[in-house]
Amino acid sequence: MDEYKWKTLSTTYVHKGPWATLRADKCEMPDGTIVDEYYVLEYPNWANAVALTEDNKIIMIRQYRHAAGIVSLEIPGGVIEEGEDKEEGMRRELLEETGYAFNSVELISTVYANPSTAGNVTYCYLAKGGKKVQEQSLDEHERIEVMEYTIDEVKQLLAENKIPQALHCTGLFYALMKLGAIS
Template identity: 75%
Template sequence: MVPELKWTVLSSEYLHRGPWATLRSDKCQMPDGRIVPAYYVLEYPDWANAVAMTEDNKILMVRQYRHAAGVVSLEIPGGVIEPGEEPIIGMKRELLEETGYAFNEMELLCKLHANPSTGNNITHCYLARGGKKVQTQQLDEQEQIIVEEYTIDEVKQLLAENKITQALHVSTLFYALAKLKAIQW
């Protein structure tokens, strides 16, 4: 028999509310009766990302500055799912905005938690195929994104050399490469 592990939330207090992240403090009771007086939870909106393949089977990657880490990061396209938006619709919107490409095939690969010990959101991870350039980028005010194209073998080499470091994107790339039979599990 597996013992009960889930905590009971006795109360919550919001310490900060922002457009990208909200911080709350939960008072919780553990199954054995112990009280956790202040457990901090970051509330984020759900995210979506995609391994986006063009009509000629190139993988679109985006290069952008990530201020919290102070790095220029090579990533797969993705972003925040808007309130009330279906994840696949949000992903299509993000692909169009960030890359200018539209895709005729989208497949959900997996759902991931970035860090379930402190954050409450889910990342919906897709494989997008058949991408065709249909417009220029439509970036948010604080976005500067360079779109690059790579072969599957080049992406595998970038992963092997630890040149792609965003953990959710690395995970999605491995799921996509396995789906494409470009790697074996």
């Protein structure tokens, strides 16, 4: 597949920010065609988790998402900090957003949000044995409501298109397959 790869000739940064960076790459395609400006968004890597409580309920969160202008039903997750182990980052995000700690956390998939414009990875986990151990510890701009649903209720929410975040739907489908709840 290397015969399909482009060669990056130069990179110019258009914007650098804490959550997103935009660069323009000048590239050469395998057939020699030059692409003068290919725009790439640089985001940090993310992790999310289908988090099951001790009584086998799936923890979901509801929060406002300004770019889309929606209140979104999601699974917990967030940015993996620079230098942070991805599983440790996931456990930290679960604790901060929900107040729950988990007996086990297993990586079930690695996906890209949009590999045509961004190179960051989302690590999807299945967390089991969740127990509430503290109150939420939210960032300054986070307002998150924690909710619990049965597996059947989550399957119905997916069937009714009530979970709008694509990466979270992906994680849910992988987890439901792993749990034998769908085939």
